[in-house]
Amino acid sequence: MKLFISQIFILLVSNVLSQNPSIKVLDTDFSKGRLQNVQTITLNDAVKLHGHLCDGLVVGFLGLKEGLYKLYPDSIIDRTNNRIVSKPSPCLTDIAIFMTGARYQYNTYYVSDSIKYQFIVQRIDNEKTYGIKLKPGLMPTAIDSLGRLATKGELDACGIDSLRKLESEFSTFLLSKNPQDLFIIEEIKNYKWLPVLKGNFLKTDVLNKKLQNCLPR
């Protein structure tokens, strides 16, 4: 039974990663180099940084891709030229730094739970700014309610597996759609970069790390 459940998850994850979205980025070409290193980065690359595939990573990748294309109409994202504010979820924060090149220690990145978007991303050279969020009603309400229980440690082993399945199915749904239909992306005029540096957010993706496997009843 245990094997059967893990096989289902391998299938769900490989299904999502088979639709591995990508984005072209521009970086410098060595430690003191010129801005001429063009490379393609993918959702699968982000999974390796983040540690796992999850719906938050998919939401972030697709939403930021759409928002960054508005900042860079040539569709090559300059990862030396962005600032970003992210909601505090561990998945959104990792994808935010990965795709934009923004970093806390260089005053180009901070986290806030009071913004009305999932991300606010700003192109530094022209200060053009967009707020990005998933359209309301797309995420199944059960992901939210079960997620809340999991964060409080109130979801048992089999409940955690159900949540994982729901999130995987939601990821597959998102990847099957045109991202333009999934996100609200609004320009924010005269956005002022006013970072508030906080280090006490809850890292919700490690709270259940010692949970036993779901056993057959």
Ligand SMILES: [Zn+2]
């Ligand atoms: Zn995650």
